[in-house]
Amino acid sequence: MTLAPERGKSGSKPGPQERSRQRGGGFRRPSEAARKHLGNAAAAHGFAEPEVLIRWSEIVGEGLAGLCTPVKVTYPRDHGLAATLVVRAEGARAPEVAHLEPRIIERVNQFYGYRAIGRLKLTQTSGNPGFAEPLAAFTGAPQTTAPEPGPEARAAASRLTDGIENPDLRDALTRMGAHVLARADTEKS
Numbered sequence: 001m002t003l004a005p006e007r008g009k010s011g012s013k014p015g016p017q018e019r020s021r022q023r024g025g026g027f028r029r030p031s032e033a034a035r036k037h038l039g040n041a042a043a044a045h046g047f048a049e050p051e052v053l054i055r056w057s058e059i060v061g062e063g064l065a066g067l068c069t070p071v072k073v074t075y076p077r078d079h080g081l082a083a084t085l086v087v088r089a090e091g092a093r094a095p096e097v098a099h100l101e102p103r104i105i106e107r108v109n110q111f112y113g114y115r116a117i118g119r120l121k122l123t124q125t126s127g128n129p130g131f132a133e134p135l136a137a138f139t140g141a142p143q144t145t146a147p148e149p150g151p152e153a154r155a156a157a158s159r160l161t162d163g164i165e166n167p168d169l170r171d172a173l174t175r176m177g178a179h180v181l182a183r184a185d186t187e188k189s
Contacts, residue, residue, distance in 0.1 A: 052111065059111045060104055068097045068104070071123060082118025094124040147186050149178035156181055 057065035068087040075083045085108060089097040097104070101120045108117050149157075157177030164170040 052108065055111075060107045064097075064100060064104060064107075067093045067100075068122075073117070074121075080118075082115055084119040084121050085117045086121045086123060088123045088125055090125055094122055098122055146179055147182050149182035150185075153181040153185065154178045 052059065052070060056070060060068075068089040071086040071088050073083050073085055085105070087097065087104070101122075105117050105120055109115050154174070157174045157180075160177055161170045161173045164173065
């Protein structure tokens with residue numbers, strides 16, 4: 001009895017995993033796909049790294065990120081090293097941002113690892129920058145607290161886990177099931 005050669009490694013025909021790699025398929029994180037498109041959009045506005053846009057609050061700090069947002073980076077015509085970072089600030093916040101210009105430049109340059117930004121140009125806006133809705137903040141979803149399960153939910157969960165012999169597992173599943181049932185009851189009403 002002879003075994004067929006393993007496909008893909010012998011050079012005859014690629015296997016399914018190799019075909020998916022050739023096509024660029026397979027599983028990828030959504031952030032990787034978004035980063036590619038964000039990178040293209042960032043490059044159109046002069047940003048060498050889309051990370052400056054994504055991690056703005058980490059780079060300049062929460063306080064400064066609440067005052068201004070990066071718009072674009074412009075480079076000098078004489079091909080000098082230091083570029084100009086254009087930031088947008090709303091109304092009365094612009095003088096404060098202008099006062100903090102050296103700190104913003106220092107923190108962005110620390111992120112890049114060299115003196116990438118030499119100047120800050122401030123664009124003052126009046127609240128809503130021309131869109132129908134205000135800009136969305138890059139924050140996570142609001143944290144909600146789950147309702148405490150009532151006696152009915154606890155009893156129903158306990159009935160569902162009666163057949164489990166391991167007491168620790170049974171208790172954990174009972175607590176989880178009671179919370180799931182309590183949440184389902186609140187969503188129905």
